Amino acid sequence: MASVSLCRHIFRLSPRLTSHPAPLLARQPYLVSACSLSTSAHRDAKIYESSLEAVKDIAPGSKLLVGGFGLCGIPENLIAGLLQTKADGLTVVSNNAGVDNFGLGLLLNQRQIKRMISSYVGENAEFERQYLSGELEVELTPQGTLAERCRAGGAGIPAFFTPTGYGTLVHEGGSPIKYGAKGVVELQSAPRECRDFGGRSYIMEEAITGDFALIKAWKADKAGNLIFRKTARNFNQAMVKAARITVVEVEELVEVGEIGEDQVHIPAIYVDRLVVGEKYEKRIERLTLKKGKSSASAATQNPAIAMRERIVRRAALEFQHGMYANLGIGMPMLASNYIPDGMDVQLQSENGVLGLGPFPAPGEQDPDLINAGKQTVTTVPGASYFSSDDSFAMIRGGHVDLTILGAMEVSQYGDLANWMIPGKMVKGMGGAMDLVSSPNTKVVVTMEHLDKKGGHKIVENCSLPLTGKNCVDLIITDKCVFTVNKEEGLTLTEIAEGVSVEDIVSSTGCLFSVADDLKTMAQIEVPEE
Secondary structure: OHHHHHHHHHHHHOHHHHOOHHHHHHHHHHHHHHHHHHOOOOOOOEEEOOHHHHHOOOOOOOEEEEOOEOOEOOOHHHHHHHHHHOOOOEEEEOOOOOEOOEOHHHHHHOOOEEEEEEOOOOOOHHHHHHHHOOOOEEEEOOHHHHHHHHHHHHHOOOEEEEOOOOOOHHHHOOOEEEEOHHHOEEEEOOOOOEEEEOOEEEEEEEOOOEEEEEEEEEEEEOOOOEEOOHHHOOOHHHHOOOEEEEEEEEEEEEOOOOOOHHHOOEOHHHOOEEEEOOOOOOOOOEOOOOOOOOOOOHHHOOHHHHHHHHHHHHHHHHOOOOEEEEEOOOHHHHHHHHOOOOOOEEEEEOOOEEEEOOOOOOOOOOOOOEOOOOEEOOEEEEEEEOOHHHHHHHHHOOOOOEEEEOOOEEEOOOOEEOOEEOOOEEOOOOOHHHHOOOOOOEEEEEOOOEOOOOOEOEEOOOOOOOOEOOOOOEEEOOOEEEEEEOOOEEEEEEEOOOOOHHHHHHHOEOOOEEEEEEEEOOOOOOOOO
């Protein structure tokens, strides 16, 4: 009776239906039946017996969207299936390409990938080697832009404007896509259209769609409703929507109705194929565990550690109670060790977690819970997980108060370079371009004052490809602290003990002012044990 009442209600509200009342009365029993079915029927996803069967029709030259971040949340069984089909000439959209001997790195080793569209090369030496030798085409894309391009593709939005990458090679074009003989660039990126909105400059990025999406979820029901686990959402949640055919491997498959409606992360409408993964290694890329306290500080025994500790203890003074902060890989992350007791600072990680805690104790590591450096972590009470596109919406939207990053070069007006040495070294920009794109976020750079060869890292103009223009607010090195004014340049405000202004002058590759009240470089106090 409820279905009949609903259908009669539709007749009353629809002008198109009520314009011809007599024929519709004759069709009413059929429409009642259709309405009745709508309350009880569903279209199940096609369930495959093996990962190989689920991917065997992926043709050479296909474009694939592959979820995961590092090795977390990768569709390892579907990748194994592709290794058996040997489909080659593939264009693969993925944040990175795993490691040399696992994940997408296996497809690279088997020469099945022609082009990668990624944000980060990272520690995959084979990825970097193939790129620099001209064996592999690589479109390096800011991480948040990559996530948003996939999200837009799944939402039917052909393009959008973003502040990320303005004034860089992403905007101006010229980023190497393919190298030829002797390091000559054969193919490079095209410039982006630029427009101003509200007095700020933005560049246009086109959406990404694909032939197939290869997705890893934790659990699915037979209709195709999905649940992800912890930081394994990452790119999976955006990519699942953006392909012509979406193939999902899961750890557990349950009957329809066993996943509550309000627990579904991705509704079944986006899922075409399901397979239960045959074998899960769920490797951890960087197992990082809580270390026991030592009786003597390592800094007293190792000058390099002492230098890093001096930098991060100063950086920790930038934390304020109630702040949301994002810390870059390496030295910036160490600053979290010095957040004072009782100070509430919520750490955000761009792979999809707010409320990072300390590294886990031995035996408590979880391969589905990592930070942006691919390290095993824990969370604090009140933490939350989300997808990569949601993470960068927080970042670009100015909801993160502070970001601390490393750098290869910083200019006197706050330009930042930290992702590439053309023809020699490629890290990829990762999320850095997004992190420095919001005017509401304070950008702090922590780095050694000089490079390994004694060259200047603080310069008049950056010689390396930029991560962002006029974006740095504060520079903290082992020698001093500079504040950055986007128009007037650098001011020396603090100087380390035992360092003279003359030393700073000779160690800095540009002019700077000296504050009238120049102070000794501050450091957060570490309680004695």
